[in-house]
Amino acid sequence: MTSNRFAAPYVRPGVDTAAADPPAWDDRNLPELRRVAVVGSGLIGTSIGLALSARGIEVFLRDTDEAQVKLAEAMGAGRPWQGERVDHAVIATPLPTVAAQLRELQRGGLAATVSDAGSVKARLLVEAVQLGCDLGSWCPAHPIAGRERHGAVSARADLFAERVWAICPVPHTGADAVAATAALALTCGAIPVRTTPERHDATMAVLSHVPQLVASVLAGSLLGLDSHDLPFVGQGFRDTTRLADSDAALWASIIDGNRGPIAERVRLLGREFTHLADVLAEGTREEVVAAVSGAMGRGHRGRALLPRKAGAKALPWGWVGVVLDDRPGQLAALFAVIGEWEVNIEDVGPFEHSLDAPAGIVEIAVDPAGADGLVERLTEAGWTAYRRS
Incomplete structure (x- = not known):
């Protein structure tokens, strides 16, 4: 297994670790995954299967849609799972079904450890507790990669290459589950980054969930244009609304699962746009210039904070x-x-x-x-x- 390290330390609520150096991760302590089960044969699950199979790992596939399993198998992502015992299982099903799938795997004793690929963590943790799942053998996780297209047909073996794979253990999570999840991420070519479920959800609201809503709402504004005006669209609008092609049903469950942090950010954006609208409608030229310059200046400073490399700490170079x-x-x-x-x-x-x-x-x-x-x-x-x- 290639040498790597966690890109960020475990973050406890209320503790500022921004200045802390990431701890070294000794790959010699990571387990060797020989047999992995992937529950869910959509874009993420099939891509995981393809990435693992390319590294010589035996992969088993399961999905309620047998057609997706057959397609994933034909693509080389693995073979149908008949209940063989595996080293690790990763659940890549729609968010509302993850906790139930976890309980089924654990009750069947089918995997030594389990992780998931859900894009919301805090609510999933609550659901797992309510269903009586074993928190010790499960490590909540989230590979932060995807495409606007969905389903096994859109899967790629390199989908996770140099992408962040969030690992979100809780105090009850066992060391074996964390290590197996890190090994899974590294084997798929990703960069494991350790954080908490709460911090993950708050961060994803800003970096993923709200941008999806903004792109969709902005693209929806085209419906008010005359068809003769559409040829004037530029590349900027296309780039900004790219996410609007995403699967609506999938995103509805994600947004529902992270309501609180998303609502907070949407309200904040709403206040900023309302203020800008008021200035544009009633302000002097000087006030308009100041408001627009301020908004764009904050945008420039925000963009400058983005790390150029996945998992790296943003620095003011x-x-x-x-x-x-x-x-x-x-x-x-x-x-x-x-x-x-x-x-x-x-x-x-x-x-x-x-x-x-x-x-x-x-x-x-x-x-x-x-x-x-x-x-x-x-x-x-x-x-x-x-x-x-």
């Missing part, structure tokens, strides 16, 4: 843009000269380049204290460089 001629060796030459100056490149952004343009732009992240100096040295050396604001 200084970003330097450099124009590169469209000819071989330019990127290598740039990195070589920066290396000679003993400037450490922390991250590299996407390379912006039009096919018919003679040059492109690459942005690199460095220590913010040295960003301006790097721009000056690059300019003196003949490069066209700038400091990204």
